[in-house]
Amino acid sequence: MVFGEGGTTIRLETGDAAVLPAGVSHQMVAMSDDNLVVGGYPGEGNWDNMRVAEISAQAYDDAVERIAALPVPARDPVTGGPMGLWSA
Secondary structure (H helix, E strand, O other): OOOOOOOOOOOOOOOOOOOOOOOEEEOOOOOOOOOOOOOOOOOOOOOOOOOHHHHHHHHHHHHHHHHHOOOOOOOOOOOOOOOOOOOO
16 A cells, blocks of 8 residues: 555556655555565665654654655666656
């Protein structure tokens, strides 16, 4: 599920790839026994695990500013090729 509680449930199957931009909340709500998830993050970056219900309004605003300042990755995270259709 993406976009928090009450968000959109997405079904992924063998061969699917999901690229979630910074700041998009996500949660696995079901899986099969042969499920495999691999996460990748840019080498120069780090991440904040934040729960909106547990942070102040100022901490939320600060996180939004940090997300907006992130650069577009140098290479496509799925293919490794040029970014092509991606934009800042």
